[in-house]
Amino acid sequence: MSKIEQLLHSGNSHATVNRDPNVPRGEYGALDLKLSASGSENREFIGTGLHPRAEQLFSGAWSACYISAFEIAASMKKVTLPSDYSVDIQVSIGSVGAGHSLGAQFTIRAPGLATEVVEALAHLAHQLCPYSKAVHGNIEVGLNVVTV
16 A cells, blocks of 8 residues: 655545435536436536546545445444534545555444444444545545534
8 A cells, every 4th residue: 555755735635414405416516417328429517617637526526425334334333423414535646656545534423322333333444434434544544523
């Protein structure tokens, strides 16, 4: 596993259960992707607001998958999650020697739960999440837990 020596770009995502459809949809607004079938000449990517970088897209996809895995982990361990829990993921790309590598930093907010409970759920969620499994051992992944 490579550790990033010089940070080049980062993409952030914030995932939470949206109970209000009028809540703003993120740092850059809603992302609207129109994708064509594989092999098609017409590949169209439409973004509202600023155009997202690959790190932002990966971070967004990973956070959507991971928050579901986190909920499954909580269900498996019979832990009731607070209504305002959330997952933030920052995916960074940076130089490593002559090449490049990815890194990720997770911040999980679960007010009112014990830190060790959230950490255990986070580790279990990484075992369940296909994105986490795909990068396991290939990139550095850090974890911050906020319980206040």
